[in-house]
Amino acid sequence: MRLPDLAAALRLPASGLPDVEVRGVTHNAAWVQPGFAFVAIRGARFDGHSFLPDVAAKGAVAVLGEGLPDGLPSPLPYLAVPDARAALADAAAALAGHPSRELKVVGVTGTDGKTTTSWLTRHLLRAAGLPTGLLSTVGYELPDGDLRHFPAHFTTPEAPQVQQTLREMVEAGGQAVVLEASSHALALDRVRGVDWDVAVWTHLSSEHLDFHGTLENYFADKRKLVERAPFAVLNVDDPWTAQLRGLAPLETTYSAENQHADWRATGIQERATGLHFHVTSPLGEFDAHLPMIGRFNVANALAGMAAAAHLGGAAAQLVEGLASFRGVPGRMELVPGTEADPRVIVDFAHTPPSLEKALSTLRATTQGRLWVLLGSAGGPRDPGKRAPLGEVATRLADHAVFTEEDHRDTPLADILREMERGAAGRSNFNSIGDRREAIRYVIQAAQPGDTVLLAGKGPEDTLERGSEVIPWNEVAEARAALTQRS
Secondary structure, eight states, rough: OBBBHHHHHHHHOOOTTTBBBEEEEESSSGGGGTTTHHHHHHOOSSSSSHHHHHHHHHHEEEEESOOOTTTOOOOEEEEEEEEEHHHHHHHHHHTTOOOGGGSEEEEOSSSHHHHHHHHHHHHHHHHTTTOOEEETTEEEEEEOOEEEEEEOSSOOOOOHHHHHHHHHHHHTTEEEEEEEHHHHHTTTTTTTTOOSSSSEEEEOOSOOOOOSSSSHHHHHHHOOOOOOOOSEEEETTTTGGTTTTSSSSEEEEEEEETTSSSEEEEEEEEEETTTEEEETTTTTEEEEEOOOTTTTHHHHHHHHHHHHHHTTOOHHHHHHHHOOOOTTTBSSSOOOTTTTTTEEEEEEOSSSHHHHHHHHHHHHTSOOEEEEEEOOOOOTTTTHHHHHHHHHHHHHSSSSEEEESOOOOOOOOHHHHHHHTTTTTTEEEEEEHHHHHHHHHHHHHOOOOEEEEEESTTTTOOEEEEEEEOOHHHHHHHHHHEEEEE
C-alpha cells in the first residue's frame, strides 16, 4: 500500500506525502523493517518518539503519533492521529486487506472458560463443515489444524500480528475463525480492526486488576466485544450478564443451571466416559456426550454449540462434534501413567474461582487423596489473589504444595508467605520454591488412586524466574516425575 493510500484509509490528509510503499506497521522499534510505518505510542515508561532516529535508520518510511513533543523534529513524514493505538490497529487492518471481512469471526471473552469455549467452538465449526482457524492463549491454528505459537508472549498478540494471522487464515482456505479476546486486547485496541460476527460471554471474576484498576473497569473493557458484535451468546448464570442484555442487535442465552435460557442442559451426568446431558435449544432437543471431566464444561459446550448453530451448524453435526472433542492442551489434561501411579492432571487454573472449580470437579471423581500444586504470579499482577488461592487449595485438597509460578521481580518467599497466610491455620501444606522439585515431590508422595492437580501453568511454554525466562513444559515435567517414580 502506498503511503497516501494508507493516510486516506485512516481518514488523514494525504497531500504532500511521498509516494512510497508501506510494507508493514509496528509500534515496537525493535520490530521495524525497511518500508514500515512506525507508530509512536506514549506509554507509562517510554515515549515511542524517542526512537525516531533509530527507526529511520532501520528504513521506516513514516511515523504515526499523537503529536511531536515540543522541539523534537521528525526525520520521517509525520502523520498526526487522535489515538495512536487505534491508528496502529486501523493501519494493520488496512495493510492486511481487512481479512476479517472475508471470515466468519467468533470472539470469546470472559475470565474463566474462554479458552475451552474457544477450542470447542472451533471444533464444532469444523464438524459443521466450515474450515476454521483459531487464535487463543494456547497458540493459533490455521484451518490445517497445526498448533503454532507467537514469538512474543501475549494473551492476545498485538494488532499487526492479529491481522497478519487472519490474512494467513484466509490464504489457507479458512472460512471462519474463533478468536479468544482478552481484556488487554480489547482495552489496548489489539482487536480493534476485527469485524466480529458472534460474541461469546463466559464468566467474569476478579483478574488483571493491576491493569484495569477495578472490577468495573475490567468488565467495561470486556463488554466492548459484545457491543461490537451483531450477535451475542450470553451466560445467564453470570451475574454480570444482566448488564449485557440488549447491547448486541441479536442475542441468545445459555445455562447449565437456569431452565429459562435458550440453550440449556438437564440430566447432567459425570461418568467415566465424560459428561452426558440432555440439551434443549432453538434447534430442538437432543442428547449430548462430551468426553471431558468437569461439570462446568457443560456450560462451555452450550456456548460453543450456540455460536456454531448461529453460523449454520445443524444439531446432528454439533452432537457428533462434541463427542469427538479431545480437550485443550493444559486444560484438565490427563498425563498418561500406569495403574501403579496416581492420576495426574495439568490445568491452567490460576484464579481462586477457577481453582475451586477444578478441585471440586476432581474431588467428585477421586477415590483416594486429592493433592494440588500451585503458585501465584509475581510483579503487580493482582497480588490480592495469593492468600485466597492458599485458602481454596488447603480447604478443598487433602494436601497442597505451594511453589513458584512466574514470580518475576517479586521475591518468591513473599509470594509463598502470602499463600501460606491464606491457609488460615490449616497445616495440610508445604512450600517448595523450585517448581520442578515440587512436581517430583508431590508425584512421589501420592499413591495409586490419588489425584494430583498441577495448577497454574497449563500449556505455557516458559517459566519466569526472577529476571530469567526458561523453557517450560508442565506435562513433560509431570511425565518425567512419573517415570522417576516408577
